[in-house]
Structure formats: C-alpha cells, structure tokens
Amino acid sequence: MHQRQDSVIPGGAIEAAVTLSESSEASAAGVTLSESSAASEVEGPSTKSGRAIVITSGKGGVGKTTTTANLGTALACRGASVVLVDADIGLRNLDIVLGLENRVKYHLLDVLEGRVTVEEALVADKRTENLFLLAAAQSREKDEVETFKLSALISRLRERFDYVLIDSPAGIELGFKNAVAGADEAIVVCTPEVAAVRDVDRVVGLLGNRFRPRLVINRLRPQLVKKGKMLSVDDVNGILRLPLLGVIADEPEIIVTTNRGEPLALRTVTPTGAAYHAIAARVAGEDVPAPIPPAAKGSFFERLGSLLGGGR
Amino acid sequence: MNARRIVITSGKGGVGKTTTTANLGATLAKRGRRVILIDADIGLRNLDLVLGLEKRIVFDLVEVAEGRCQLRQALIKDKRFDSLFILPAAQTREKDAITAQQFATIADAAAEQADYVLIDSPAGIETGFRNAVAGAAEAIVVTTPEVSAIRDADRVIGKIAGEGKPIRLIVNRLRPDMVRSGDMLSVEDVCEVLSVELLGIVPDDEEIIDTTNRGEPIVLDDANRLRAIYDKIARRLEGELVPFTRFDNQTLFGRILDALKAG
Amino acid sequence: MIEFLKRLFGQAGSSATAKERLRLVLMTDHLELAPDMIETMKLELVDVISRYVEVDRERIDVSFERQDRTLAMLANIPILSVNRPNGNGAHAGEAKPAEAKAVAAKPPTRKRRRRRKTQVPATVSAR
Numbered sequence: 001m002h003q004r005q006d007s008v009i010p011g012g013a014i015e016a017a018v019t020l021s022e023s024s025e026a027s028a029a030g031v032t033l034s035e036s037s038a039a040s041e042v043e044g045p046s047t048k049s050g051r052a053i054v055i056t057s058g059k060g061g062v063g064k065t066t067t068t069a070n071l072g073t074a075l076a077c078r079g080a081s082v083v084l085v086d087a088d089i090g091l092r093n094l095d096i097v098l099g100l101e102n103r104v105k106y107h108l109l110d111v112l113e114g115r116v117t118v119e120e121a122l123v124a125d126k127r128t129e130n131l132f133l134l135a136a137a138q139s140r141e142k143d144e145v146e147t148f149k150l151s152a153l154i155s156r157l158r159e160r161f162d163y164v165l166i167d168s169p170a171g172i173e174l175g176f177k178n179a180v181a182g183a184d185e186a187i188v189v190c191t192p193e194v195a196a197v198r199d200v201d202r203v204v205g206l207l208g209n210r211f212r213p214r215l216v217i218n219r220l221r222p223q224l225v226k227k228g229k230m231l232s233v234d235d236v237n238g239i240l241r242l243p244l245l246g247v248i249a250d251e252p253e254i255i256v257t258t259n260r261g262e263p264l265a266l267r268t269v270t271p272t273g274a275a276y277h278a279i280a281a282r283v284a285g286e287d288v289p290a291p292i293p294p295a296a297k298g299s300f301f302e303r304l305g306s307l308l309g310g311g312r
Numbered sequence: 313m314n315a316r317r318i319v320i321t322s323g324k325g326g327v328g329k330t331t332t333t334a335n336l337g338a339t340l341a342k343r344g345r346r347v348i349l350i351d352a353d354i355g356l357r358n359l360d361l362v363l364g365l366e367k368r369i370v371f372d373l374v375e376v377a378e379g380r381c382q383l384r385q386a387l388i389k390d391k392r393f394d395s396l397f398i399l400p401a402a403q404t405r406e407k408d409a410i411t412a413q414q415f416a417t418i419a420d421a422a423a424e425q426a427d428y429v430l431i432d433s434p435a436g437i438e439t440g441f442r443n444a445v446a447g448a449a450e451a452i453v454v455t456t457p458e459v460s461a462i463r464d465a466d467r468v469i470g471k472i473a474g475e476g477k478p479i480r481l482i483v484n485r486l487r488p489d490m491v492r493s494g495d496m497l498s499v500e501d502v503c504e505v506l507s508v509e510l511l512g513i514v515p516d517d518e519e520i521i522d523t524t525n526r527g528e529p530i531v532l533d534d535a536n537r538l539r540a541i542y543d544k545i546a547r548r549l550e551g552e553l554v555p556f557t558r559f560d561n562q563t564l565f566g567r568i569l570d571a572l573k574a575g
Numbered sequence: 576m577i578e579f580l581k582r583l584f585g586q587a588g589s590s591a592t593a594k595e596r597l598r599l600v601l602m603t604d605h606l607e608l609a610p611d612m613i614e615t616m617k618l619e620l621v622d623v624i625s626r627y628v629e630v631d632r633e634r635i636d637v638s639f640e641r642q643d644r645t646l647a648m649l650a651n652i653p654i655l656s657v658n659r660p661n662g663n664g665a666h667a668g669e670a671k672p673a674e675a676k677a678v679a680a681k682p683p684t685r686k687r688r689r690r691r692k693t694q695v696p697a698t699v700s701a702r
Binding site for chain 3: 459462463466467470491493494495496497498501505
C-alpha cells in the first residue's frame, strides 16, 4: 500500500491521486468467490460463496449508511448481485437513503423470528438491478436480535449474493457486535476529525484479529485541509494505518440526494459517484487510482459570491 | 438547591450532541452558573477531547460508579471558566459497565454541587442512551435538517416523552443558502414534522471542526457568531423569551448568486 | 435555464420531496410503534360499523398501505346482514354472508350522525 501526498497546483485547484495497491494478503482474505472449494463441498455443488462486509465506524454520522448504499449500488452496477442489510434496529435509515421506504413490508426481525422468508422480506432496488435491501425493524430493540441467528442468516445470504453489505449502527454496543458477528470483512468509515479518528481507532481494536479493516475517509473538505483547519488524508491514516479504500469529499449534493432517496453512485459523472465506483472496483480486487475529488476547485461565481459576502 | 439535569441526545450520531453540550455548558458557565458536564459515552468518549481536557483525566465515570474514587476527584475543572467541570467517560470499558441506577445516582450527586448538569448522551437508543436519560429530568434533542437525523430524532423524542420528561429541540448545522435554494429542509419544516418546542437554531460553521481539533469550544471566540447563538440558547433555557435569529436576509443579488452557485 | 429560474424564485427543490417522504415515513414508523393503538382503533371501528350492519368479527382485516403520496388504511369487513332501512332488526342467518362492495357507512336517513375524525387520512375500501 502506497500513498502520495496531495500536490497543490497554484490557482487553488487540488489534483492528486492516491494510488493504492492491494497487498496480496488482503486480496486473498477478501476474494472468496467460486474458488472456495471447501465451502462448496460442505454445502453442495452449486453453492457460491459471496463476501459479507460490515461497514462500521464507532462515531455516528460519518457516512456508514451513505457508504453502504452507494457502495452497494456501485457494485451492483458492475454486475454483481448485492444485498444490503440494515442492522440498525430501531433507527433504520438504509431504506430512506435508497428511496425504498415505501416498499418495505417486512424486516430483519420478521425473518429472524420466522414469520416470513428472506425472499419475502427482500426489497428490490427501484433503479439498480441485482440490488436488494433487507430493512431493519423500526419498532424493536437491538437486544431482540439473536446473534447466532443473524450470523446464520448472513451465511445463507452469502450463498445467494456476491456481496452482503451490513450497515452497522453507530457505537460499540450490542447492535455493533451483532452487525460484526456475521461478517468476514470490515470497512471502517472515518471523517477527518479528531473525535471520529479516535472512535475508529477504538473500533479497529475491538474488531480484533479476525478482521483486517479497510478505511474510507468521508466528508473531506480540501479547502479546510489547505488552510490547516482540517486533518488531511495523511494525518488521518498516519494514525490509523489502515489500507485505504478511498476518499470522498463533502458535497452539498449528498444532502440533496438523501432528500430524494437517490444514491449518488447512480451518477458516475459526479465526483462522489466516481469515488464510490472506484471504491467498488477496489473492493472487487482491482488496482485503481483514486483521485481525490476536486471539490476545492471553486467556480468563478463561487469565489465571486464569497468575495461579496454571498447572501448572508 | 439542586441543579437542572438535562440530557443532550439525538438518536442519530454526528449531529452535534457533544459540541452542543460543550458549548452550551461553556456559555452557561460564562453567565456565572455552576456547570457540570457528564460524558455518558462509555467506550467512545469525546467530550474531553472537544474541550481540550483529555490530558487531564485521572478518574472517570465508571470508577466513580464502582466506588474507586469520589466524584470530586474525578471532576476536571476547565480553567478557562469560573465554574465548569467535566466528568469524563471511561474509554476502555463498555456501556453496561454501569447501570441506569448508578448513573442516575451520580447525576444526582453532581446536581447537589451545581446549577446545571448537562449529560452528553451517546448516539443510538441502546443501553448508553437509556442510562444517560435515566440521569436527567429533561432533554434537549439535537437534530440536523436532514431526513435520517429527523427520523431518528422522532424516535428518540417518542422514547423520552414516554417517560414524561420535557423535551426541547435544537436544529443544528442549518445551511440557510441550501434552505433558500430548496435543497435543505427549513427549521419550520423540521419543527412541523417533530412537533417539539424549539430551543435553538445553530447554523453550520466550518470553524467548529478547527475548534474541536484545538480543543477550544467555539464560544470562546468572540468573533464567531455562534457565541451569540449559544448565548441565546442559554437565555431561552433559563426562561427568557428570546427571538430566534433569522437566517434568511436575502437580497435579489444574493438570490442570483445562490442560483448561479447551485446551477 | 428553467432550473436556474426556479432556484432564483425560490421554487421547491429536493427539500419538498424530503418533507413529503419524511411525513409519510414518520406516519409509518408511528404506526409500527403502536400496535396496541391500532388494535383499539380496529375494535372501535368495528363497533361503529356494527351499529349499521352486522359484521363477521372473526374475519376482519385492517391494514395500512402507502398509496402514492399518502398513507391509507384498508379495512376488509365481511358483512353478515344489513338492517332493513326502517330499522327493524337484521336478517340474521337468512342470507349467505356477503362481502361488502362499498363499506363507507352512510348515516341512517333518520338521524344525522357526526363523522368520527381520524388522524390518518383513511380511505376505507373493501376488496
């Protein structure tokens, strides 16, 4: 794994590429598709083994759900079959981020408690083929989930999908533990803020030796980094020292897309959409460079606006 | 005379509970009140960091609960203020290291020595949240004008209202430019949906990140408008009728600029 | 250009969509959180309807469905018999139980009854 410093071009634009290469160790741990003969022998000749990845962070509000939704969308756009599992019982939001809140009929606990089959509970995404959602229960509590049942469900989902992405709740309590229990890989999401870095550090410790978590840095504001008012990518990963999956800049567009329930990964022309596709490619084992989104490039009008005190 | 015990919570993480606790506490202290802040986020403590007091932690909440030290030994005095203290959370323990009853007892003990006890709740609605609420007699729910945050706030409001504790709302990280362009819910929208008394409106300010990095609450910065905002919130908390700041002073030219920016 | 003009004149952007979605989602969340309330509402509803028609209480089904931009309550209430218009008793057991085609109970011709207010905009329809 190798990173290059941001280089600042005079005039205010930042163009940089963070080049990553998967270490062979990480690749081997990650890819388990049809080559996993051991699993096939135990479960039957036609069983494929997908990857179950938990997306977590410790700190809330850093973008776990947004990342789950967008990464899932991007992976599905590439042709993989993907199921997103919302493990935030009682505070479900994956459905609303995907715009599927009106289509949820049954939830995770309905499945775990045997009232419906998983097929009946899965909601097909409105726009992306091969993308499905298993929603959390809204009116239940996290301690009503039996860990072993959730793990068993995740295993079953892995047999039918290339990717099972588990959206972990914030914190490190039971909800987090349950989300982690069924996964075999982890992605940790961090924002460039001291509290978030500290929490991710704690979570990585709690994840222990079973995982080699990979890092997504979210809500970077290159302008603030330049002014020295925000941690840089190097600052963050200098402390965390994790394989970097990608960096996503803070964009007001993200709020708009959540308002509408349309993940930005659907729009690959946007910096954020492109960033998620690059992350998806990397998750799939490809070695791609990831440009840090040029959100710092202010347009003429933006700069004019701020010069004139734009509307405040 | 016992303190008012107020929990600051949200459901959704990252909306500004800790920042609000720190800045509101600092503002009350500046107004001459005796304030004790309690970090209830065991295992993911951050209140100490936000106040820049992380190097001065000797004892923590769990040690007080386990009787290994006195409350006064664990309290850290913030030297920038006359009477602002913080009881930090434990970092290497779990939320179930303490029961709701134990937490309530500590909050009561703190209340005997202060005018305000502000409890920084963890995100979520699990044990940590329940413990934090158990220590309080009233609640401030913090939300941002975003769909997920409001939904979670609604859930949390339902839970706390079920206990009969008064609840008030702070809308945090408002971006008036985005509200004007129709890309962000307005404060009116949020209040309409949540139907809870509004305590304050705090605009988004990129300086906050820097102040957290440095461990200096933003209300110490005289030049920052958030200082006046938190002052209004403190006054409202104390019963004063203070009009809310209007963030939509808009000239036609300003609108043109916003439209161009958005386009 | 239209987009620009819309923004210039403060027309609704994604926030209007967000507010609508939020309203609906919170209604659904609240309903999910109050199964007791729904049970009580069901019983009271059936009591009211039973004043006009005799219903099969065992086979009543009440559900909630998102329709377009609103939430609707759907009630399927099998009717066993209907009182004669002049109010003289029901024909219990005489006819086969029939599925009602239109359930929205009209007030009887003699007395005017006030419609009970419901919080959820409900359309009561039969299948």
